[in-house]
Amino acid sequence: MHHEPTSGTVPVHLRIADALRAQITSGELQPGQAIPSTKVLAQDWHCSVGVARMAVAVLMDEGRLSGGRGKPATVRRAPTRRPLTLSSDWSQLQKDMVHRPESERRERGAIELTAGVPISATNSSANYQQVLATPEIASEFDLPVGVEVVQRTYEMTDKESGMRLSWSVSYIPLEYIRDNPALLDESNEPWPGGHQHQLSTVGIEIDRFVRKVTAIQPTTGDRQVWHMEPGVPLLHVRSKSVDIEGRVVEMSDAVYPADRAEILYVEQLKRWDLERGQK
Amino acid sequence: MHHEPTSGTVPVHLRIADALRAQITSGELQPGQAIPSTKVLAQDWHCSVGVARMAVAVLMDEGRLSGGRGKPATVRRAPTRRPLTLSSDWSQLQKDMVHRPESERRERGAIELTAGVPISATNSSANYQQVLATPEIASEFDLPVGVEVVQRTYEMTDKESGMRLSWSVSYIPLEYIRDNPALLDESNEPWPGGHQHQLSTVGIEIDRFVRKVTAIQPTTGDRQVWHMEPGVPLLHVRSKSVDIEGRVVEMSDAVYPADRAEILYVEQLKRWDLERGQK
DNA sequence: GAGTGGTCTAGACCACTGT
DNA sequence: CAGTGGTCTAGACCACTCC
Numbered sequence: 001m002h003h004e005p006t007s008g009t010v011p012v013h014l015r016i017a018d019a020l021r022a023q024i025t026s027g028e029l030q031p032g033q034a035i036p037s038t039k040v041l042a043q044d045w046h047c048s049v050g051v052a053r054m055a056v057a058v059l060m061d062e063g064r065l066s067g068g069r070g071k072p073a074t075v076r077r078a079p080t081r082r083p084l085t086l087s088s089d090w091s092q093l094q095k096d097m098v099h100r101p102e103s104e105r106r107e108r109g110a111i112e113l114t115a116g117v118p119i120s121a122t123n124s125s126a127n128y129q130q131v132l133a134t135p136e137i138a139s140e141f142d143l144p145v146g147v148e149v150v151q152r153t154y155e156m157t158d159k160e161s162g163m164r165l166s167w168s169v170s171y172i173p174l175e176y177i178r179d180n181p182a183l184l185d186e187s188n189e190p191w192p193g194g195h196q197h198q199l200s201t202v203g204i205e206i207d208r209f210v211r212k213v214t215a216i217q218p219t220t221g222d223r224q225v226w227h228m229e230p231g232v233p234l235l236h237v238r239s240k241s242v243d244i245e246g247r248v249v250e251m252s253d254a255v256y257p258a259d260r261a262e263i264l265y266v267e268q269l270k271r272w273d274l275e276r277g278q279k
Numbered sequence: 280m281h282h283e284p285t286s287g288t289v290p291v292h293l294r295i296a297d298a299l300r301a302q303i304t305s306g307e308l309q310p311g312q313a314i315p316s317t318k319v320l321a322q323d324w325h326c327s328v329g330v331a332r333m334a335v336a337v338l339m340d341e342g343r344l345s346g347g348r349g350k351p352a353t354v355r356r357a358p359t360r361r362p363l364t365l366s367s368d369w370s371q372l373q374k375d376m377v378h379r380p381e382s383e384r385r386e387r388g389a390i391e392l393t394a395g396v397p398i399s400a401t402n403s404s405a406n407y408q409q410v411l412a413t414p415e416i417a418s419e420f421d422l423p424v425g426v427e428v429v430q431r432t433y434e435m436t437d438k439e440s441g442m443r444l445s446w447s448v449s450y451i452p453l454e455y456i457r458d459n460p461a462l463l464d465e466s467n468e469p470w471p472g473g474h475q476h477q478l479s480t481v482g483i484e485i486d487r488f489v490r491k492v493t494a495i496q497p498t499t500g501d502r503q504v505w506h507m508e509p510g511v512p513l514l515h516v517r518s519k520s521v522d523i524e525g526r527v528v529e530m531s532d533a534v535y536p537a538d539r540a541e542i543l544y545v546e547q548l549k550r551w552d553l554e555r556g557q558k
Numbered sequence: 559g560a561g562t563g564g565t566c567t568a569g570a571c572c573a574c575t576g577t
Numbered sequence: 578c579a580g581t582g583g584t585c586t587a588g589a590c591c592a593c594t595c596c
Binding site: 011012013047048049050051054068069070071072 | 583584585586587588592593594595
């Protein structure tokens with residue numbers, strides 16, 4: 001028995017979602033507060049519980065509700081994101097450290113990947129593998145497909161919770177570093193001074209980093225290892241290191257859950273009064 | 280009548296999704312190709328069509344399938360993203376142009392927001408409004424809540440398709456630009472030379488930009504205006520302009536669909552041989 | 559134990575697409 | 578027209594949480 005001809009053309013579950021979303025943004029439903037149960041929503045809107053569930057599923061996917069498993073769905077609190085600084089200042093500092101003693105490098109070495117969490121509270125695991133460049137990887141290096149590259153995957157987890165804090169995979173063409181076998185030794189992790197120092201041992205000087213940032217939707221597997229809630233995208237950062245001869249000598253992919261991290265960077269400009277007459 | 284005790288503990292619809300995802304990543308299902316219909320999946324997996332639909336919904340949300348509405352669901356082609364360059368080089372160019380004649384500025388003025396699309400093929404609309412700073416906005420400027428700010432929303436759409444190409448909202452505290460009423464004139468859009476030039480007319484010199492990039496899940500409304508498919512996040516860029524006195528003089532939010540845009544930026548480092556002895 | 563959401567069924571009707 | 582997905586119903590059983 002149908003009550004109304006669905007009045008408009010907007011599906012019922014979307015109308016319920018719109019109503020709830022309005023209540024959330026207006027503050028009528030506060031963060032942490034529970035929304036009405038699916039059964040109540042079904043009664044209020046004269047629909048089946050299945051439709052009510054579809055409505056809350058919409059808001060879950062939008063990241064507005066955090067939910068379920070025996071507990072009522074609640075309004076998600078605004079996430080606090082750790083800034084992930086990728087500014088030239090910091091990269092320059094890393095470059096300057098290349099010629100500093102190892103003790104100093106080791107101390108600050110892994111900051112790159114922890115983004116603020118003390119190294120002592122983390123476990124890290126690295127893995128080296130010699131692989132053949134896929135078409136995608138080869139095109140980034142502008143080298144032929146199938147060329148040998150060293151693949152390094154790196155993962156850090158929180159000691160207490162076991163939660164993953166960072167994950168990245170980087171590639172260096174084997175021919176560029178063949179002269180220094182130490183670069184293939186996993187026991188050196190985390191790399192003191194980062195790959196900038198490692199590359200400097202074979203005479204490669206980095207001129208610039210080129211980074212591309214985009215976002216993707218996590219798979220269910222991603223959600224498990226990151227302990228992510230539904231409705232949270234993954235930030236994907238692809239960095240390339242270009243040396244002073246214009247060659248791409250290193251490429252890395254890293255991902256971060258968008259509810260915990262944000263990419264922060266600074267563009268420094270020159271002063272007007274300092275550049276008079278130049279260029 | 281139940282056939283098996285659901286063997287493991289993984290829900291059926293997730294197992295179907297996993298199987299399909301594996302077929303997609305392995306190349307067994309090519310981009311553009313149609314996946315089996317929900318009815319067929321239900322028969323193959325001995326489940327109801329409802330469960331089969333949940334399975335394809337999972338892959339839709341991951342952005343791997345596109346489709347529906349009478350047509351069978353198909354494997355989505357890899358998106359081609361337009362790079363959105365936000366490098367210091369480009370910003371510096373903008374800064375240098377501040378002191379160039381208006382004709383030159385006007386020519387290149389709006390590149391900032393089109394990201395590669397010719398200006399002639401777009402419609403743009405700007406809107407000015409004088410509003411009171413919300414707590415969030417005020418905290419970015421480090422000014423008291425309720426201070427007057429000029430809010431400028433800017434939108435560009437493709438002339439043919441009517442699709443939205445860019446959207447942004449920026450804020451400038453009124454007290455910083457009160458001396459130049461031209462800045463409040465909407466007919467000047469698009470701003471020749473961007474806000475850097477506008478601010479220079481009241482004696483403000485930009486020292487640096489600070490940008491934060493993160494990703495959010497679009498609402499159903501967002502999806503409509505951007506013509507986005509499900510499973511595509513939105514990139515969110517918040518830029519702040521800091522002047523040479525350390526004040527935040529401008530703040531803007533911009534969003535881009537993550538399947539069409541990527542943030543690209545370059546970190547330029549100094550040469551070793553050029554910095555000997557300095558610093 | 560009562561209430562919650564998560565999974566699943568077996569249907570129904572509709573809008574849309576292709577031929 | 579037959580086939581597709583999109584919406585919706587009215588139930589069922591389970592795992593979980595809170596009291």
